[in-house]
Amino acid sequence: MTKRVSIKDIAEKVGVSTALVSYVLNGKEREARVGEEIAKKVRKVAADMNYQPNLIARGLKFGRTKTLGLIVADISNPFFAMLARNIELEAQKNGYTVLFGSSDEQLDKSQNLINTFLNRQVDGLIITPVAGSQSQIEELKTKNVPFVLMDRGFKDVETNVVITDNHDAMYSAVKLLTKNGYRKIGIIAYDTPLTHMQDRIQGYKDALKDAGIRFQSKWLVKVPFQDYKKHVATTIAQLLDATSNAVDALVFATNSISVQALKAIHAKNVRVPDDLGMISFDESDTFEFFYTSITYIKQNLNEISEKAVQSLIKTINSTHPKMLKVVVPSKIVLGQSSNQKKLK
Amino acid sequence: MTKRVSIKDIAEKVGVSTALVSYVLNGKEREARVGEEIAKKVRKVAADMNYQPNLIARGLKFGRTKTLGLIVADISNPFFAMLARNIELEAQKNGYTVLFGSSDEQLDKSQNLINTFLNRQVDGLIITPVAGSQSQIEELKTKNVPFVLMDRGFKDVETNVVITDNHDAMYSAVKLLTKNGYRKIGIIAYDTPLTHMQDRIQGYKDALKDAGIRFQSKWLVKVPFQDYKKHVATTIAQLLDATSNAVDALVFATNSISVQALKAIHAKNVRVPDDLGMISFDESDTFEFFYTSITYIKQNLNEISEKAVQSLIKTINSTHPKMLKVVVPSKIVLGQSSNQKKLK
DNA sequence: TACGTTTGCTTAAACGTATAAGCAATTCTC
DNA sequence: GAGAATTGCTTATACGTTTAAGCAAACGTA
Numbered sequence: 001m002t003k004r005v006s007i008k009d010i011a012e013k014v015g016v017s018t019a020l021v022s023y024v025l026n027g028k029e030r031e032a033r034v035g036e037e038i039a040k041k042v043r044k045v046a047a048d049m050n051y052q053p054n055l056i057a058r059g060l061k062f063g064r065t066k067t068l069g070l071i072v073a074d075i076s077n078p079f080f081a082m083l084a085r086n087i088e089l090e091a092q093k094n095g096y097t098v099l100f101g102s103s104d105e106q107l108d109k110s111q112n113l114i115n116t117f118l119n120r121q122v123d124g125l126i127i128t129p130v131a132g133s134q135s136q137i138e139e140l141k142t143k144n145v146p147f148v149l150m151d152r153g154f155k156d157v158e159t160n161v162v163i164t165d166n167h168d169a170m171y172s173a174v175k176l177l178t179k180n181g182y183r184k185i186g187i188i189a190y191d192t193p194l195t196h197m198q199d200r201i202q203g204y205k206d207a208l209k210d211a212g213i214r215f216q217s218k219w220l221v222k223v224p225f226q227d228y229k230k231h232v233a234t235t236i237a238q239l240l241d242a243t244s245n246a247v248d249a250l251v252f253a254t255n256s257i258s259v260q261a262l263k264a265i266h267a268k269n270v271r272v273p274d275d276l277g278m279i280s281f282d283e284s285d286t287f288e289f290f291y292t293s294i295t296y297i298k299q300n301l302n303e304i305s306e307k308a309v310q311s312l313i314k315t316i317n318s319t320h321p322k323m324l325k326v327v328v329p330s331k332i333v334l335g336q337s338s339n340q341k342k343l344k
Numbered sequence: 345m346t347k348r349v350s351i352k353d354i355a356e357k358v359g360v361s362t363a364l365v366s367y368v369l370n371g372k373e374r375e376a377r378v379g380e381e382i383a384k385k386v387r388k389v390a391a392d393m394n395y396q397p398n399l400i401a402r403g404l405k406f407g408r409t410k411t412l413g414l415i416v417a418d419i420s421n422p423f424f425a426m427l428a429r430n431i432e433l434e435a436q437k438n439g440y441t442v443l444f445g446s447s448d449e450q451l452d453k454s455q456n457l458i459n460t461f462l463n464r465q466v467d468g469l470i471i472t473p474v475a476g477s478q479s480q481i482e483e484l485k486t487k488n489v490p491f492v493l494m495d496r497g498f499k500d501v502e503t504n505v506v507i508t509d510n511h512d513a514m515y516s517a518v519k520l521l522t523k524n525g526y527r528k529i530g531i532i533a534y535d536t537p538l539t540h541m542q543d544r545i546q547g548y549k550d551a552l553k554d555a556g557i558r559f560q561s562k563w564l565v566k567v568p569f570q571d572y573k574k575h576v577a578t579t580i581a582q583l584l585d586a587t588s589n590a591v592d593a594l595v596f597a598t599n600s601i602s603v604q605a606l607k608a609i610h611a612k613n614v615r616v617p618d619d620l621g622m623i624s625f626d627e628s629d630t631f632e633f634f635y636t637s638i639t640y641i642k643q644n645l646n647e648i649s650e651k652a653v654q655s656l657i658k659t660i661n662s663t664h665p666k667m668l669k670v671v672v673p674s675k676i677v678l679g680q681s682s683n684q685k686k687l688k
Numbered sequence: 689t690a691c692g693t694t695t696g697c698t699t700a701a702a703c704g705t706a707t708a709a710g711c712a713a714t715t716c717t718c
Numbered sequence: 719g720a721g722a723a724t725t726g727c728t729t730a731t732a733c734g735t736t737t738a739a740g741c742a743a744a745c746g747t748a
Contacts, residue, residue: 001407001467002488006734017698022736032737033695056409056465057734059400060703063345067443067464076429078422085420088446097460099411100444101432116441120411121400123345144346263632288607289633350704361728366706376707377725401704404733694745702736709730716723 005049013045014038025051059121068312069117069125070100071110079255079282079301080128083150086305087126094313096123103130105192105225111136118145124312126150131192146315150308152196153325160315162308162326164299166196169330170203173251173279173297176332178211181341182249182277184219186239188232188261189253191222200253200281219247229260236264240276248341249277255284255296262290278337293335303328349393357389358382369395403465412656413461413469414444415454423599423626423645424472427494430649431470438657440467447474449536449569455480462489468656470494475536490659494652496540497669504659506652506670508643510540513674514547517595517623517641520676522555525685526593526621528563530583532576532605533597535566544597544625563591573604580608584620592685593621599628599640606634622681637679647672 007025011018016038023032024042034042059065068091072080084100091098099122101113110130117125124146129137134157140147141159148160177185187204189197201220208215221239223231239247252258258280270276272292280287280296287294307326315321351369355362360382367376368386403409412435416424428444435442443466445457454474461469468490473481478501484491485503492504521529531548533541545564552559565583567575583591596602602624614620616636624631624640631638651670659665 001490002486004462004487007736008734018735019699019737020697022734026736028737033697035696038696052459052463054404054465054734055463056400056403057703058736060398060404060705060733061735061737063703065400074429075419075432076422076426078420078425081422081425081428082420084425084444085418085446088419088444092445097443097445097464099441100428101436101441102429115396118348119396119399120409120441121398142346143348146345259629266633284629285603286630286633289610289630351706352704362705363707363729364727366704370706372707377727379726382726398704401733402706404703404735405705405707407733690748692745692747695743697741697743699738699740701738704733706732707730708732709728711728712726714723714725717721718719 004054005051006054007051010042010046010049010051013049014042016042021046025053063121064123064316065121066096067120067122068096068098068309069113069120069122070098071103071113071117071125071127072100073105073128073130074102075100076102077256078284082301083305086302087309090306090309094309096309096313103128105130107132107136114140124148124316126308126312128152129154129194131194146312146321148308148312148315150304152194155195155198158323160311160321160324162304162311162328163196164304164330165327166199167203167206169297169299169332170200170251170253170281171207172332173281173295173338174204174207175211176295176338177249177251177277177279178207178213180277180338183213184216184247185213185249185251185277186219186221186247187251187253188221188223188235188257190228190257191224197253204251223257228257232257232260233264236261236268240268240270247276249273249279249338251278252280255280255282258282258294258296259284259286262286262294266290272337273339274342277339277341279332283333287335292337295335295338296333297330298333299330300328348398349395350398351395354386354390354393354395357393358386360386365390369397407465408467408660409465410440411464411466412440412442412653413457413464413466414442415447415457415461415469415471416444417449417472417474418446419444420446421600422628426645427649430646431653434650434653438653440653440657447472449474451476451480458484468492468660470652470656472496473498473538475538490656490665492652492656492659494648496538499539499542502667504655504665504668506648506655506672507540508648508674509671510543511547511550513641513643513676514544514595514597514625515551516676517625517639517682518548518551519555520639520682521593521595521621521623522551522557524621524682527557528560528591529557529593529595529621530563530565530591531595531597532565532567532579532601534572534601535568541597548595567601572601576601576604577608580605580612584612584614591620593617593623593682595623595625597625599624599626602626602638602640603628603630606630606638610634617681617683618686621683621685623676627677631679636681639679639682640677641674642677643674644672 007018007021011021021042024039029039103110110133128151129149150162153161205215221235252261272278283296351362351365355365365386368383373383447454454477472495473493494506497505549559565579616622627640
């Protein structure tokens, strides 16, 4: 790579010290009492030589790089890709650039990314934490590294966090089903202690309870992150095959689960909502091609990512930040998959 | 953020110079003739204090940051998100971290991202270039900035580039249709001079020609990036409504176009492939829910991103690199949407 | 004339790292 | 036992930037 022009090059060309050039280019001519003439000349030469500041040098000098680190579960997942996009936009608005990495829900990858980003002196981190990563997060707190958790959090660790109203959203969804006559409502969720899942499951249970329905443990199916596709397929089969005790409605805790479930349901020729009511957490392009429109909970991804960046930047800029929990309201988009249950 | 431990801190604790610490931690004790004892002590203290090197300082020193800049059209588009994921993996394998940004197919955003990344001293750039950005790319060549174009290139600018076999892939697809009895084959593509589109369109035309079919200009519809959804919908209507002269098959030049087209086709109750044969460039999750399986060209995204990173790193590491064009073969995944045309 | 103030610049130090060069003290060589 | 070679460390400098401090020269005031 051809050497870029530095302040030194300008200084030599004009015949002044680098200090003077720096003052001028930073608009500090007043404080530094730089002469009108010479200032003009410096600016002209800088423009002519197409000077661009070396942000690495500046980063070293100031101890801040105007860079954020983003750690998501998997950037190729449309959900996280969309968050990433909004984060990019909001970061840019504030003069930040974003480094990214995917943790694959794995502890070691998460730790590696954190280390890599910190070694690169990012000013802060936006993290969708991995199950069991409390100690990693605690360490960030100890080191006073500015960070914000997004999409999920921990019950037992107080942090900056921006999440959807998981409990209430799921509660409303299930309540809608009970109101519409469904009584045996199953849920498929990821098997993780992370709050977003736990809250959704609790919302589901609370809605059942408030509708006077006794929760049955076989209605709750937890699938592992790895191999979830296979597990969802077999789960659907099991939940529907037990003809006598089959569920009459299902809620899916994420859109990835929903898509897989829809495939299985499609293959089994189950009629929605006649044979099976259905609501999804999060949307998917695929819903539009299912023969019935799907009712789903729409998270406000835009607001989540904006708030995450804003919360992080606020933390970066304050000397004694207090931990902030932001809950972003979602809404239900009505389709026909949750229609009033018909009597057979 | 709490101050991180530096080489200086270690030096003070051990009671030696920073130079010695640096030698030891870089495994240069031999060359620097550091005593066995003191080396051990330095390593121990470094480990105890949990020393992590400041890569910003190193970057300033060496003029390389082990960082790559990735500029895609839109990270929230699953196609680019998947590329980003693979690039992340391959970069990591080689010790690089990735900055990313979305150009939105806009010249100014593209230029901004290039500037931002260069000011941050990235070692190289991976770019999906925007239409009309030749001068931006030429400037990179002038400055000897290592870079590689991905997914698309320019006819008139020689660069490192990694692309799919666009012409041949589309040629094969259309040939399949002609072989199966379709004669009036339309194509919907993006309105851009970028090579990936032009090559696909040329492949389409060449296949028609070789099948002895005279291309009709109304069969080729180019939609703008902005507002493409609306344009695709109206296009589908036009192409199918002209009952006497309607097309009997359609190829779509990207998956985003395909998805929109399928929605329109779905809405119009067109039977595929009986009323209309169909092939898509790239796949989509949504295909699985269309009532007919869709024939599509499957790009090898994995190989594209790997090759892009490798090509870039090779350029970074060589003093007088030569421009390399890599064409990655795709394959056709057969569905029923391109089945032998039935006589009516 | 003498002294204080203002003007316009330079010098020096710092951020954290790497490494060439230098300098004693010790050991080797004959 | 004197010079050469080796050992084990430190000093100095550099990367590109910022900014406090310093220093002449010019100017103002009595």
